[in-house]
Amino acid sequence: MKAVRLHHYQEQPRVEEVAEPRITGPHDVIVKIGGAGLCRTDLHIIEGQWVEKSGVTLPYTLGHENAGWVHEMGSAVSNVAVGDTVIVHPLITCGLCHACRAGDDMHCINSAFPGISVDGGMANFLKTSARSVVKLNPSLEPKDIAALADAGLTAYHAVKKAASLLYPGTKAVVIGAGGLGHIGIQCLKALTPAEIIVIDRSQAALDLTKQWGPDHTILADGKHVAKVKELTDGQGAEAVIDFVGEAGAEHDAVSMLRRAGSHYIIGYGGKLNVPTIDIISSEINFIGNLVGNYNDLEELMTLTAQGKVTLHTAMYPLDAANDAIHDLDSGKLRGRGILVPA
Structure with missing residues (x-):
């Protein structure tokens, strides 16, 4: 064969x-x-x-x-x-x-x-x-x-974990609208009532995701963290689902979390360096996802x-x-x- x-x-x-x-x-x-x-x-x-x-x-x-x-x-x-x-x-x-x-x-x-x-x-x-x-x-x-x-299984697994935290009125940020991200958006729509914010560095990828119904799409142009803060009244999102995990996305994810928010890490390749006092004082969570x-x-x-x-x-x-x-x-x-x- x-x-x-x-x-x-x-x-x-x-x-x-x-x-x-x-x-x-x-x-x-x-x-x-x-x-x-x-x-x-x-x-x-x-x-x-x-x-x-x-x-x-x-x-x-x-x-x-x-x-x-x-x-x-x-x-x-x-x-x-x-x-x-x-x-x-x-x-x-x-x-x-x-x-x-x-x-x-x-x-x-x-x-x-x-x-x-x-x-x-x-x-x-x-x-x-x-x-x-x-x-x-x-x-x-x-x-x-x-x-x-x-790709689908991993996206579903992460979204299913997040679903219990995403009640009506909450916001979920999806970093990466590509091969995993477009599945994650659909899983979020199927499993949760959350308002969905999608971030990607490709406008073409963001345009493609519109058929799956995200509430907001944001181009990763250096101003995307501020735009997420604006959409969340300065508080950040309850869940950030990171399908990139490298090239700075992992640090952006932390910056977009609200107090007691959760960072679901699916993409990998980067490293996180977060002061422990910041984790404790804001009670944020980091959740790995393996298939x-x-x-x-x-x-x-x-x-x-x-x-x-x-x-x-x-x-x-x-x-x-x-x-x-x-x-x-x-x-x-x-x-x-x-x-x-x-």
Whole structure:
């Protein structure tokens, strides 16, 4: 089969022929990939930012946002059948540890992470587990929703955390209107009554978000923090959901919080340096977000089937993986890039 393989950090991956994955355990599921999402994390992987955290041995296959059809399965799999359309939760989990039993799949102590710690889904086939596949409504096409497996799941997970704080009259700031941000806006509209303020450095990205109904869009031009303060009567927002997490956005987020406000950090790459006295005196909160659990993904797919969450995508054939990577890295890609095997 064809696969997008990373051989060396700081070098572009290669599309090459590799052996198809095989069933080795009773709970294994092999998915025929219909769409594999391209994520900024893939750029960070190529740059080597995940070397110490992933412990992966090169070469390996990229791709952690995957959807397709059940191709083959182990003898103990009972929740799906061959031919079913599925989206794949990013993690392969054990189901037995404390985190799994609590429903915190993303913190499983025995997990594997296809596309990060083991071979991923930028290929014709992906090996995963029965615990990781969510059977889809037949109306959903894998290539149209593949990026919801991580980008969508992470955005939904963060918004779901914030939802309990966002009662009528509150304000939520979304930093970054791109691949994750446009999903986060839709999740906020579906789950909360909050007034939504969206910030991005691209006017084109802001214009695109207007179809999803934010209350205000602000260009990140150096005056955006002051504009948020103006919209919030000088108080700041109850929640700032940061899909950028670098290049100064992380510091802007803190400046836009009201007292007892919460900074939900999804994007990464930067560093925060906040005096502890400021955290205490204003009682602000910093909340990290790592993908989401199985139920989060299932709930998100329900919203998608209901038409309340849609992805803005650009399709690329698997052979054009490096073109897609270039477009994402250069800022040409709007929404999510999806690789589609032939």
